[in-house]
Amino acid sequence: MPDTTDQDAALRIASGRKPFVEPLRLGERLREIRLSNQWTLEDVSQRTGLARSTLSKIENDQISPTFTAVQKLIGGLDIDLPQLLSPPRQQTRTMGRRDLTRRGQGDLHPTPTYEHELLSCELAQKRMIPFKTIVRARAFEDFSEWVRHDGEEFLMVLEGEILLYSEFYEPLRLERGDSIYFDSAMGHALVSTSEQDAVVLSVCTRGEAA
Numbered sequence: 001m002p003d004t005t006d007q008d009a010a011l012r013i014a015s016g017r018k019p020f021v022e023p024l025r026l027g028e029r030l031r032e033i034r035l036s037n038q039w040t041l042e043d044v045s046q047r048t049g050l051a052r053s054t055l056s057k058i059e060n061d062q063i064s065p066t067f068t069a070v071q072k073l074i075g076g077l078d079i080d081l082p083q084l085l086s087p088p089r090q091q092t093r094t095m096g097r098r099d100l101t102r103r104g105q106g107d108l109h110p111t112p113t114y115e116h117e118l119l120s121c122e123l124a125q126k127r128m129i130p131f132k133t134i135v136r137a138r139a140f141e142d143f144s145e146w147v148r149h150d151g152e153e154f155l156m157v158l159e160g161e162i163l164l165y166s167e168f169y170e171p172l173r174l175e176r177g178d179s180i181y182f183d184s185a186m187g188h189a190l191v192s193t194s195e196q197d198a199v200v201l202s203v204c205t206r207g208e209a210a
Contacts, residue, residue: 027061029084033077034059048076071149081129082107082121099123106132113137114190129204132158135192140165146187151205153184160198165189 041052057063099120106117115134156179164172167187192198
């Protein structure tokens with residue numbers, strides 16, 4: 001709403017040419033999650049499909065994980081994005097959960113093409129991942145490749161206009177109030193076409209692995 005082979009959406013990030021997010025001590029947080037589960041690097045490698053050497057470099061902040069690597073970590077470790085980007089907490093599943101996010105108080109994660117604001121960050125093990133995104137990209141060429149990730153996605157334009165590029169369809173123009181539901185594994189990318197950067201609300205499922 002982004003392993004040098006793994007934010008945001010199209011994929012200058014997924015190709016590893018740009019970091020998925022600004023420096024976040026993400027390597028330290030990944031190590032905390034791994035150790036709290038008593039996993040070795042080999043365990044995490046088998047779960048995510050990422051090489052041990054890549055995981056070691058991420059944990060030691062020698063490389064920044066790209067969008068594809070982040071998605072593999074989320075799916076393979078059975079966590080959601082807020083858990084990966086913040087210290088793990090003890091969580092218990094209870095009835096009647098809720099998590100309020102006041103305007104402007106989400107967790108901000110800028111990338112070269114989008115600026116994501118993650119919502120409901122305190123609630124772990126969510127079946128959906130909501131986020132608001134300012135679309136900075138102005139041309140499809142701003143991306144090095146398609147953005148794709150597990151699950152499905154609902155998107156609504158809150159401000160401005162966008163072109164939704166997708167792997168199997170012609171570019172689709174969406175204006176304020178328009179919405180679309182699509183398969184996130186299909187390559188996709190968003191580009192602002194309005195004078196001001198467009199703002200969209202996205203809600204993603206975590207995929208079958210979750």
